[in-house]
Amino acid sequence: AQSVTQLGSHVSVSEGALVLLRCNYSSSVPPYLFWYVQYPNQGLQLLLKYTTGATLVKGINGFEAEFKKSETSFHLTKPSAHMSDAAEYFCAVRGMNRDDKIIFGKGTRLHILP
Amino acid sequence: DTGVSQNPRHKITKRGQNVTFRCDPISEHNRLYWYRQTLGQGPEFLTYFQNEAQLEKSRLLSDRFSAERPKGSFSTLEIQRTEQGDSAMYLCASSLDRGRLSPLHFGNGTRLTVT
Numbered sequence: 001a002q003s004v005t006q007l008g009s010h011v012s013v014s015e016g017a018l019v020l021l022r023c024n025y026s027s028s029v030p031p032y033l034f035w036y037v038q039y040p041n042q043g044l045q046l047l048l049k050y051t052t053g054a055t056l057v058k059g060i061n062g063f064e065a066e067f068k069k070s071e072t073s074f075h076l077t078k079p080s081a082h083m084s085d086a087a088e089y090f091c092a093v094r095g096m097n098r099d100d101k102i103i104f105g106k107g108t109r110l111h112i113l114p
Numbered sequence: 115d116t117g118v119s120q121n122p123r124h125k126i127t128k129r130g131q132n133v134t135f136r137c138d139p140i141s142e143h144n145r146l147y148w149y150r151q152t153l154g155q156g157p158e159f160l161t162y163f164q165n166e167a168q169l170e171k172s173r174l175l176s177d178r179f180s181a182e183r184p185k186g187s188f189s190t191l192e193i194q195r196t197e198q199g200d201s202a203m204y205l206c207a208s209s210l211d212r213g214r215l216s217p218l219h220f221g222n223g224t225r226l227t228v229t
Binding site for chain 2: 043090096
């Protein structure tokens, strides 16, 4: 079984500051890991994913995440926050079996302060 | 690629009424998923289809819920005898399964309010 825990339901950062959204996962098998973003009244959009290989994954809009197996973490970062980054972010995990489904965390709402 | 389309965007209904939502996936996608999202929570898996076959249903999907994908294209999710606890955003997603991981493409959801 898989699960994810996102630390902090709300995170506020100043425009131009570093963004760090935390995610820890639990998985009985090697996981696939994802970050999705959701803007108000919209569906979820894939930011980035980790499957195998390089542990530092780059995504859209300048975001990246690093898979750390020893820490069971997949934290999302962006060097410099922009006002347009204000949204809700979801970490998700899936097993490698073909019929495994994606399990989402509860989400972290990112607020950008001017 | 016109994306995943969900209708209606919003539905307000009285408790006890039946409602039906529709999802049109990306045309070549063979997998279709339904998720439910309540305030302050991440999406929770409800069910998914491979073509027209419903392969898995969550325990969240009570007997009042039924989903179909009759021709392996669009899907409907029906809730009978709605309850206030059914108020949520219902999200549909699709993917192309070729035996390798493919990302989910989400629609904008149907927001259900049960009064």
